[in-house]
Amino acid sequence: MVSSSKPRMQRLFRFTSPLHIKQRYMHAHLDKQLKTKFKLTARAVRIVSGDTVKVVSGAYKGKSGKVASVNLRSNKIAINGIVRKDAKGKEKQIMIRPSNVYIIELNLEDKLRASSLNLAQVKSTKPQDEKKAQNMASKPESIDAKEDKAIKVD
Numbered sequence: 001m002v003s004s005s006k007p008r009m010q011r012l013f014r015f016t017s018p019l020h021i022k023q024r025y026m027h028a029h030l031d032k033q034l035k036t037k038f039k040l041t042a043r044a045v046r047i048v049s050g051d052t053v054k055v056v057s058g059a060y061k062g063k064s065g066k067v068a069s070v071n072l073r074s075n076k077i078a079i080n081g082i083v084r085k086d087a088k089g090k091e092k093q094i095m096i097r098p099s100n101v102y103i104i105e106l107n108l109e110d111k112l113r114a115s116s117l118n119l120a121q122v123k124s125t126k127p128q129d130e131k132k133a134q135n136m137a138s139k140p141e142s143i144d145a146k147e148d149k150a151i152k153v154d
Helices: 007-016 019-025 032-038 111-116 127-138 143-153
Strands: 027-030 044-046 052-055 064-071 076-085 091-096 101-105
Touching: 027 032, 032 101, 052 076, 064 091
Parallel strands: 027 101
Antiparallel strands: 027 044, 052 064, 052 101, 064 076, 076 091
């Protein structure tokens, strides 16, 4: 990645790198209970919107909430419930660096994420998936399968 040992060149690379590389900087530590629950060996996991995080340092220390959005350009995350009022009185979300939070609960709706973390089979949260599985089990054999059986018998 960075071949220079100069700190200023490392900072330049970090702030001017493309978004697919900036994703690597969006990691946060895991809660100890979460590590033991899922038997994870990784210290940190990439933050995804929908994860529940707790702020460890800064003005909002101790507050927790779900991640509303992840901004790769500024390398910060927005958390539901952590807001401030602007000059006109509107509430704006505060952007926090991922190094100042740790993950309390993972968002496992994405099956690819669950498999990349080497988690056990995650139950489907959508009732549509269960209906599809039931329909597939109750459907009769396809016509092609019947023809194959008929051909084998002859």
